[in-house]
Amino acid sequence: xxxxxxVTRIIAEQAVMDVAEVTPDKTxxxxxxxSLGLVESIFAIEEEFDIQxxxxxxxxxxxxxxISSVAAIIAAVEGLVAQQSA
Amino acid sequence: MKRVVITGQGTVxxxxxxxxxxxxxxxxxRCGIGPLDIRDVDRLAIRIGGQVLGYDPxxxxxxxxxxxxxxxxxxxxxxxAEAIGQSGLSFAGDLAAQSGVVLGTAGGGMQTxxxxxRSVYEDGKNRVHPxxxxxxxxxxxxxxxxxxxxxxxxxxxxxxxxxxxxxxxGQAFHMIRGGAATVMVTGGSESMLCFGGVKAWEGLxxxxxxxCRPFSANRNGMVQGEGAAIFVFEEYEHARARGAxxxxxxxxxxMTSDAADIVMPSKQGAARAIKGAVQDARxxxxxxxxxxAHGTGTAANDKTECAAVAxxxxxxxxxxxxSSTKSMHGHVIGGTGAIELLACIMALRDGVIAPTIGYxxxxxxxxxxxxxxxAREADVSVVLSNAFAFGxxxxxxxxxxx
Numbered sequence: 043x044x045x046x047x048x049v050t051r052i053i054a055e056q057a058v059m060d061v062a063e064v065t066p067d068k069t070x071x072x073x074x075x076x077s078l079g080l081v082e083s084i085f086a087i088e089e090e091f092d093i094q095x096x097x098x099x100x101x102x103x104x105x106x107x108x109i110s111s112v113a114a115i116i117a118a119v120e121g122l123v124a125q126q127s128a
Numbered sequence: 129m130k131r132v133v134i135t136g137q138g139t140v141x142x143x144x145x146x147x148x149x150x151x152x153x154x155x156x157x158r159c160g161i162g163p164l165d166i167r168d169v170d171r172l173a174i175r176i177g178g179q180v181l182g183y184d185p186x187x188x189x190x191x192x193x194x195x196x197x198x199x200x201x202x203x204x205x206x207x208x209a210e211a212i213g214q215s216g217l218s219f220a221g222d223l224a225a226q227s228g229v230v231l232g233t234a235g236g237g238m239q240t241x242x243x244x245x246r247s248v249y250e251d252g253k254n255r256v257h258p259x260x261x262x263x264x265x266x267x268x269x270x271x272x273x274x275x276x277x278x279x280x281x282x283x284x285x286x287x288x289x290x291x292x293x294x295x296x297x298g299q300a301f302h303m304i305r306g307g308a309a310t311v312m313v314t315g316g317s318e319s320m321l322c323f324g325g326v327k328a329w330e331g332l333x334x335x336x337x338x339x340c341r342p343f344s345a346n347r348n349g350m351v352q353g354e355g356a357a358i359f360v361f362e363e364y365e366h367a368r369a370r371g372a373x374x375x376x377x378x379x380x381x382x383m384t385s386d387a388a389d390i391v392m393p394s395k396q397g398a399a400r401a402i403k404g405a406v407q408d409a410r411x412x413x414x415x416x417x418x419x420x421a422h423g424t425g426t427a428a429n430d431k432t433e434c435a436a437v438a439x440x441x442x443x444x445x446x447x448x449x450x451s452s453t454k455s456m457h458g459h460v461i462g463g464t465g466a467i468e469l470l471a472c473i474m475a476l477r478d479g480v481i482a483p484t485i486g487y488x489x490x491x492x493x494x495x496x497x498x499x500x501x502x503a504r505e506a507d508v509s510v511v512l513s514n515a516f517a518f519g520x521x522x523x524x525x526x527x528x529x530x
Contacts, residue, residue, distance in 0.1 A: 077428075078391060081333050099333040100349045100427045 045091075045123055049116045052086045066113035073112075080109065093122045131364035132304045133530060134375045134473065135217070138210025140203050141355030141457045141467050142178035146210055150467075151474050153456065154482040155503045160457050161340060161351050168323045174335045177321045178353025178458025196259050197272065198237030199319040203356035203463075204269035205276065208313060212277055215360040216372060217311060219278045228281035228309055229273045230299045231358075232292030232316030234462030235325065236285075237264030242322040269317055273358075281309050290422070291383075291517035292316050292462035293357070297469065298381040298523055300361045310363050315466035317356030326352065332391070334426050340459070342423035342452035343430050343498040345489035350424040353458020357466035376473045377530045379510070380409025386520025393429055393516050398436035401522035405512060406440075409526035414444050416526075417508030418475045420468045421498075422516045423452020423484065424459055433514065434494040449506065451499040455485040465515040469525070472511045476529040481506050 043051070047061075054064045057073040064073065070080060077099060084095050084107075095118075096106045108114040139146065142160030143153035153160065163169075164177045180203070185194050188206055197205065219227055240263040247253045262268060267285040274283050282303055286296040293316025300314035320326070329335055329352060336349035367374055382404025386397030406413055422433055438445045453471045460467050471482040480503055487500035513525045 076392075081331075084333070085331070097333055098348055100336075100347065104348075 045120045046116045048090055049087060049119050050112065052083055052090060053112060053115070056083045064112055066111065066116065068112045070109060087119055091119065091123050093126055095122065129305050130307055132301050132361055132378045133364050133367050134359050134378065135362045135367050135372045136211035136213070136215030136360030137357070137375060137470060137473065138207035138214070139355065139357040139467060139470060140180060140206045141357070141460065142180055142353050143457050145206070147470060150470055154453060154471055154474065155480050157483045157485045157502055158456060159485055160353070164321060164326070166322055172323070172326055172330060174326055174330045174337060176337065176351055177326070178351060178460070179321050180355055196263060198240045198263045198268060200233060200237060200239070200317045200356070201269040201272055203319060203354070204231065204317040204358060205272060207315065207317070207356040207358040208273045208277070211358045211360050212313065215362070217360065223310060224278045224280045226281050226309055227279050227311035228283040228303070229270045229279050229313045230284055230286065230296045230303070231270045231273070231314065232286045232288070232294070232296035232462045232466065233266055233269065233318055234287055234289050234292050235318060235320045236266035237268060238320050238325050239322050240264040242324040245324065273313055277313070279313060287462065288521045288523070289517035289519055290459065290461055290464060291515035291521050291523045292465070294465035294513065294515035294523035294525055295383060297359065297466065297525060298383060301378045301381050304361055304363050310366050312361045313358060314361055315356065315358035316463040318461040318463040319354045320461055321352060321354045336425060339486050340425040340455045341486035341488060342421065342425045342455055342484050343434070343491060343494040344487045345491035347425045347427070347430065350426050350454070351458045353454070353460040355457065355460050355467060356463050357470055359466070359469065374530050376476050377528045378525065379411065379528045380405045380526030381524070382408050383521070383523045386522070388520055391518050393432040394520060395432050395436045395439065397520055397522050398433060398514070398516050399439050401524040402436060402440045402512065402514065405524035405526045409510070409528070411510050411526070413441050415510040416441070416448055416512055417506065418472070418481055418511040419448060419450040420472050420511065420513045421450050421452040422514045423454055425452070425454065429516065431493045433516065434496055437496060445496060449481050449497050449499050449504070451482055451484040453482045465513060465523070469513055472513050472527050475506070475508050475511050476527060479505055479507055
């Protein structure tokens with residue numbers, strides 16, 4: 043599984059949805075993921091890829107980690123994974 | 129209904145080892161938050177806190193006591209000695225039977241849990257010290273205050289996360305007001321600044337790595353503190369008859385439950401508690417001159433709290449002062465309301481409003497007079513102290529100058 047599929051699986055699990063429903067254009071709001079669900083998803087992503095995600099729940103919009111859509115999250119994780127292996 | 133007054137106060141926290149030291153720091157807007165000095169700090173992402181530095185247990189307790197008292201109990205006993213000493217009370221006979229202790233703590237003996245988990249899980253030891261249970265239990269501090277001062281009336285410990293001490297002091301108030309007790313020793317204590325304690329908070333991603341800046345637009349989270357504050361609540365006629373110095377009167381208390389979310393605060397729940405405390409105190413909203421805010425420095429709390437205050441007070445919200453002393457002593461979790469009550473009493477007695485330090489940028493969503501950075505002289509006769517806990521449990525106290 044590539045990064046995209048692994049992140050999608052984590053988000054789908056959090057949203058209690060089928061992976062097919064978690065399309066890249068969806069926002070966390072669309073998926074019904076609240077602040078606690080987001081923090082839990084980030085924890086799962088960190089564990090899955092063994093990376094540190096720069097995310098502060100106080101000001102998500104100011105964090106270096108873009109959570110505006112599923113596609114944005116996947117791109118951010120891909121970036122972090124690439125940095126780690128670099 | 130009996131009237132309830134405060135005749136003693138004591139504390140140890142990051143700002144000082146006594147009430148006068150703490151109030152001086154609050155007047156000067158001094159910050160007690162700094163680098164954490166705890167084991168394995170290099171494995172933490174959050175490395176600051178309002179820690180009680182330079183604390184030497186042996187200066188206060190003997191070897192047997194240290195073996196039995198977790199750090200949260202030690203802080204409690206030091207603060208209780210100052211408070212009960214100031215009240216001038218000693219407890220014997222009927223007074224002992226009619227006087228009790230209600231304290232708040234969220235984590236109890238967390239240093240003890242942390243050390244002993246480390247010992248069995250990390251060091252692989254198969255034997256622990258025999259006092260682990262009596263040290264870590266949440267009511268240990270309460271029971272040691274009872275034993276040390278012969279307090280034999282209603283006594284227990286309250287755990288409602290960040291509202292624990294306000295709930296405890298509210299119970300003490302009710303107990304005296306309703307005639308079930310003459311004197312109640314009350315307040316709270318917390319000592320969560322250990323590896324496991326900080327690591328757990330880190331997981332929630334609401335902690336700041338650099339400073340606690342409540343209400344400031346550039347705030348980025350909360351900072352943990354530690355310590356205790358203890359008060360002597362006494363029935364008014366009893367205090368007056370013995371000529372005790374009265375620090376303030378407790379006039380109202382209200383508690384509500386949001387019944388909504390385990391971590392996100394609710395404006396309605398907070399507003400109902402604030403309004404309820406004012407109504408219980410039988411004063412008008414315009415009498416309230418100062419509010420010691422819950423003011424954690426998280427986006428969620430500060431916006432919600434300011435909106436709740438604006439809703440409850442209407443136009444008067446713009447003429448009252450609201451500050452968060454957590455910017456100085458950190459968030460002392462289950463003990464925080466007690467430490468913050470010191471600022472409330474200072475406002476009433478000394479006419480000095482403790483500031484919200486670290487305030488750098490106005491936030492339109494927190495557009496109240498937050499007493500930024502510098503303490504202010506002001507004549508206030510009624511004050512409130514807010515506490516809004518995780519789990520949506522809110523507790524607000526009202527005090528009056530006497």
